[in-house]
Amino acid sequence: MAETVLEIRGLKIEATTYPPGEPPVDIVIVEDISLSLEKGKVMGLIGESGAGKSTIGLSAMAYGRGGVRITGGEVLLNGRDILKSGARGLRGLRGREVTYVAQSAAAAFNPAKKLMEQVIEATLKHGLCSRSEAEARAVALFGKLGLPDPERIGNRYPHQVSGGQLQRVMTAMALCPEPSLVIFDEPTTALDVTTQIDVLAAIKDAIHATGVAALYITHDLAVVAQVSDEIRVLRGGQTVEHGTTREIIEAPRQDYTRALVSVRSIEHQPKPPADPVLAADGISARYRGTRFDVLSEVSVDIAAGHTLAIVGESGSGKSTLARVITGLLPPHSGEIRFNGRALRPSLPERSKTDLRELQMIYQMADVAMNPRQTVGTIIGRPLEFYFGLKGEARRKRVQDLLDQIEMGKGYIDRYPAELSGGQKQRVCIARALAADPSVIICDEVTSALDPLVADGILKLLLDLQAQQGVSYLFITHDLATVKAIADSIAVMYRGRVVRYGTKDQVLAPPFDDYTDLLLSSVPEMKLGWLENVIANRKMESAGN
């Protein structure tokens, strides 16, 4: 029988919310959670935002963020109920027996202090060893975590190292006091996909080398499948399912888990070739006042009724390309052609018809809609603006569009704040459709959404394409999405298109180095995938 490090029994957590202008309300955010974790094991806590996974993680340190209170149950750490420890007792536990790795290391480090000071601080404060021993431990951990120049990196300030490195330093900080439990709270979520994989591998190695128990919190099942021994699926503050990683991935029992595992399993048939409707020809662009090309010599085209996916990490120039195509950023060379004729480079020069033909859907539906306008106004305005529809005719057309995006009656007079995330994005799609465009630019339209909701949006987009023959320029960093919906793909890296062709061409070997790195970095829902990839890589990721 292995030694139990953490045992949670019947945990209940409540929070007080303060709706503006109304009396405060108590809400239950976690209810009836019980779990136990043995020494040296990693448990994955997975769920959408609002599932209560971070709250549960922090309860293992008896800590509640902003108004969050643990109101029931027991949290036993190494056999003691830490909820009864009192302030002084908790201070003795935190940073010694249990430590924490935050999602954003950039914010979690004190900007005014050197890294080494912060890494060894808990170890010294708890009197675990001398300063020189602590520093030696830290340097060893830096080395183990694959940080460059482990002897000297501790002399730097947080802003002097990259995001991926900072996340590793934070892991070293958590491991330095040699705790029995570490809580990893989405440690790789803020990183680019190619950086994420290295940090993930480093964390996994460090966990195994030190034999510490860990709670690994994330929303990405494929990520957690790589590092954890068992997985607990959470939704709305309650456990949906738990089991070993193999059970969850290969034989999920609950519908919700099944949906998570098979998410983005959308299939679509290859389409017959068609004439290009929109083409970018040798586009180079730079932002005003800079002398650096954020796009250089970009040439791609979109066939009528097809989807072109632009893939790349942050900083690859993929969103800049959208700005050039819409006319927000006129290029300094090259041109955009629409139906065979050149489009004017800047927005004010374009005709109303050109503007109408080219619509855009944004990543954050919240801020893409005016919060002071109703759904009826938001969707109705393009109808009025482009087609002169007014009054009852306009309202009827809006309702037709709402039906098309599978939102029934009763939404037309609502405000965006009264809609869910997925509904907001649907309204944005309806607004684009209202203009009856031939091309819609979709800028990361699913990346702010929870996987199930994102799935629904992608299906809707494909259905609309099949019905209306609209083309999509689909900008994303998420290769799973690309595989699901693209007809052709352009891979961008540092402002250039490094690989371009039909989906089958782009996704079939032989690969160039960057595409190989990018494709191989996307976590797959397979056990042992991480080790495999790390062993077979050709190129180091840029984030290191």
Added chain:
Amino acid sequence: MLRHPVLILVAQRIALGILLLLAVSALIFAGTQLLPGDVAQAILGQSATPTALANLRAQLGLDDPAYIRYFNWLWGILHGDLGTALTNGQDIATSLGKRFGNTIFLAFWAAIIAVPTAIILGLVAARYAGRWPDKLISGITLATISLPEFVVGYIAMYFLAVKWRLFPSVSMVFDGMSVGERLHAIALPILVLVLVVLAHMMRMTRAAILNVMQSAYIETAELKGLRPANIIVRHAFPNAIAPVVNVVMLNLAYLVVGVVVVEVVFVYPGMGQYLVDHVAKRDVPVVQACGLIFAAVYIGLNILADVISILANPRLRHPK
């Protein structure tokens, strides 16, 4: 080391401040010279004879083009010549000297008391945010922010000087007074100035500290099991220096304005009193000189605040 980015930034900020001061001098000059009102007419009144007007215009140099008059004025100031007062023909620099000293003496003591008090009370309010000490402090703050300086002044005078006779109601100072006697004489104006800036300074200090305390790195420190005192000293304080210094400087700049009114209330022979007297007498050269000095102090304090925040920023001190 001279090429260190921080030094370059500081130098830029100071250069910008000097440029701003030049622009302000032009604005003050323009405000008194180029407005549609005729200075000579304004001084002498509607019943002035044309000859008298012409004489005064010549005396003021009003017949020269405006920009020449501006540069003459500026040139004089750069050489310590503030011009002569119209009303009594005295050299402004001489009359101002002692008054400027008096004003600085008053503002200095007000600042010495107000700054530490405000920071301590701000810390207390931040420490007990949302609890009764915080609410009490916020309530008093609301009240004092709503009171003009002269109201505070007369209330203090009525009770402390007239009813209870603790301090003199009029702050007379003269040569040969000891520092102690001087301080007793100006106790009420100091008190009023302190009350006037305290509320703002306290409220802003509280906000700055709370802002820092909400940072993720404070949570990190808590999760390391550090004691609250340790968290404040080691993690909050180094990051709170810049915002708090900024608060202090902004409020000292505010003090500059408060001084004008408080001096009038307590008939204290400082620069503010001098300025107000001469505005009423429409003595333009004096108004220009005083206005420029007040503005310069104000801008100087703002530059100082910026420079300190630049120096306290670790991102700038330790570039990549």
Added chain:
Amino acid sequence: MTRIPFSALLGIAATALFFLSAIFADLIAPYGMAEIVGGVWEPMSAKHWLGTDAIGRDLLSRIIFGGRTTIYVATMATILSFTLGSVLGFTAATIGGWVDQLLSRGVDLLMAIPSLILALVVLSVMPVTLTMLILVMGILDSTRVFRLSRAVAVDIAVMDFVEAARLRGEGTRWIIFREILPNALSPLVAELGLRFIFAVLFISTLSFLGLGVQPPLADWGGIVKENKEGLVYGVAAALVPAITIAVLAISVNLVADWVLNRTTSLKGGRGG
């Protein structure tokens, strides 16, 4: 409908009372504004509820008429500063480029000098009339409104829904009035109260210094000045208008605080 907190109700009631008494001063005031009706500094009595002032005028009547002047000047200055500041602020934010640079640097310059000092400089050469006071205060204070409305508008102008409107081909008018303004209204309304308080304090201070409203016209700052000598003899007449100023300022502050707390910036839907 959400419940209005007690403090805000109190503020609204008191503010309304002040405005009503300013509007109906002629009907309410027991005596004329400049009418000498008794001895110097008579104490409070049934005949003169607040006593009489330095030359034997009824203090209550003086304060009611003074309130009319103070509130009139402050209201007009606030309207001026708001119109000027918000129109220029929104224009700067939406047009950007050199227009924004020019306006913003101009405002920086005006704000580099304390308002009171700049007002004194200007008033030393200009005729001191009510119109001039309103102009000077309105223009100086519009700099703050400019900064606020520009900042708010810049925040909104970079949001995707404004970009969406641009991409649709909407004109500047639609973008300012239909996209930006409805979202900028709440913070501006809260600021309105604060600017009004500032204007009340400012005009009172100027009058107290003898550089604002000129006698025999009454205003609160001026009444303090007229009666300040009395304090030395223990006559509290000067404190009454002083306290009135504070009560008005606190009342408006309570209302402004409430509006500010209700402001849910961009998250609000129907309520906001």
